[in-house]
Amino acid sequence: MTLAVEWKAVTKKMKQDNEWRTLFKEADWKVEEKHVHHLSGGNAVQRSEALRMTGALIPCSRGEILIWQQDPDLISNRKNFRSKTIGYVNQEGSLVPEWSIYQAAAGADPDANKIEEVNTLLDHFRFTLSERQTAMEDLSPAAEWKASLVITLLNDPPLILLDDAGFPFPDEEKKEVYDILCEYIRRKEKTLIAASDDTYWEMKADKLWMIDEQSIISNQ
Numbered sequence: 001m002t003l004a005v006e007w008k009a010v011t012k013k014m015k016q017d018n019e020w021r022t023l024f025k026e027a028d029w030k031v032e033e034k035h036v037h038h039l040s041g042g043n044a045v046q047r048s049e050a051l052r053m054t055g056a057l058i059p060c061s062r063g064e065i066l067i068w069q070q071d072p073d074l075i076s077n078r079k080n081f082r083s084k085t086i087g088y089v090n091q092e093g094s095l096v097p098e099w100s101i102y103q104a105a106a107g108a109d110p111d112a113n114k115i116e117e118v119n120t121l122l123d124h125f126r127f128t129l130s131e132r133q134t135a136m137e138d139l140s141p142a143a144e145w146k147a148s149l150v151i152t153l154l155n156d157p158p159l160i161l162l163d164d165a166g167f168p169f170p171d172e173e174k175k176e177v178y179d180i181l182c183e184y185i186r187r188k189e190k191t192l193i194a195a196s197d198d199t200y201w202e203m204k205a206d207k208l209w210m211i212d213e214q215s216i217i218s219n220q
Helices: 044-054 078-085 101-106 112-124 129-133 141-154 171-187
Strands: 003-016 019-032 036-041 062-067 086-089 159-163 191-195 207-212 215-218
Touching (some): 003 191, 019 044, 019 207, 036 171, 044 191, 086 141, 101 112, 112 141, 171 191
Parallel strands (some): 036 207, 086 159
Antiparallel strands (some): 003 019, 207 215
């Protein structure tokens, strides 16, 4: 078994309302590569912080988090490692408002192979011709969220972290996006960790996990 992510005795404390709160205490977690993993339980803050620590966006208070046996904190070019290895998708967004999804995805001067790759993925996620030509700031929240996802996938990281708190889709459209994403992850042999309280993942994921107080345990 090859691990994409391994937590070793991870503790995370957060200051809220002038008080320190322990989100995780000496938590261990082993995430096998090339699978779809679902993280439920706890609350939205705990789930988001678990992904942010895993994505090397924030540090843990104590312990160690390894990505394919490497500690990002010990890598000299941490930013480069993150961009090539980890794709993090959430509601915050990082897209240029005046760009269209096609401009953001294809880049300023794309070659023919890049254009074909972009169009294939936009087709895969059901982007209409109109949506592809619309500025990000004028897209619906759901289309903007999908645009962030597509651009993350085009960067081709082996590990995808999906924080779907406030996911702006009606239930049926949400299920369709989950289905498309899981099919893509398995076909490309990538690793997905989806942090969500949506029970639909129980049918989609290969491995179910849950936050139990200050630990992460198997939920199957």
